[in-house]
Amino acid sequence: xxxxxxxxxxxxxxxxxxxxxxxxxxxxxxxxxxxxxxxxxxxxxxxxxxxxxxxxxxxxxxxxxxxxxxxxxxxxxxxxxxxxxxxxxxxxxxxxxxxxxxxxxxxxxxxxxxxxxxxxxxxxxxxxxxxxxxxxxxxxxxxxxxxxxxxxxxxxxxxxxxxxxxxxxxxxxxxxxxxx
Numbered sequence: 001x002x003x004x005x006x007x008x009x010x011x012x013x014x015x016x017x018x019x020x021x022x023x024x025x026x027x028x029x030x031x032x033x034x035x036x037x038x039x040x041x042x043x044x045x046x047x048x049x050x051x052x053x054x055x056x057x058x059x060x061x062x063x064x065x066x067x068x069x070x071x072x073x074x075x076x077x078x079x080x081x082x083x084x085x086x087x088x089x090x091x092x093x094x095x096x097x098x099x100x101x102x103x104x105x106x107x108x109x110x111x112x113x114x115x116x117x118x119x120x121x122x123x124x125x126x127x128x129x130x131x132x133x134x135x136x137x138x139x140x141x142x143x144x145x146x147x148x149x150x151x152x153x154x155x156x157x158x159x160x161x162x163x164x165x166x167x168x169x170x171x172x173x174x175x176x177x178x179x180x
Contacts, residue, residue, distance in 0.1 A: 029062050039089045075100050105139050
């Protein structure tokens with residue numbers, strides 16, 4: 001992300017659609033994409049970007065979005081207007097999942113460790129994004145599986161093991177290898 005635009009601030013958004021259609025159905029993601037394309041994507045491109053002092057970007061997948069800004073002032077201005085924009089279309093922004101994150105390329109990075117505090121990382125599509133040191137010693141953006149997703153997967157495996165512990169070990173081994 002940062003190689004395209006030197007973004008210092010990330011607005012992480014999670015939107016809640018309140019439209020009457022079958023949520024969770026096959027058509028839901030398509031309707032969500034069509035609706036948010038008009039409400040967010042085109043608005044960001046035509047209205048927001050021309051008013052900003054420096055470059056910015058928007059990455060959206062279904063109802064999750066990351067907005068990148070080079071200045072905190074631009075990020076805060078957009079975050080102030082965004083709920084009003086969504087309210088006009090009957091949408092709400094998830095207050096606990098929406099925040100401004102200072103995501104700046106660090107000057108130096110400890111070898112082997114990365115800071116995963118809430119102030120310098122952000123979650124997007126089930127992955128935690130953070131700055132780390134590459135094998136060549138340069139700063140790179142890395143991703144790890146989000147903690148809640150990992151715990152959920154472990155719980156599913158544990159439940160499967162409980163239900164299938166009566167099966168022969170060979171069969172359990174084969175099935176678990178497929179799952180993992």
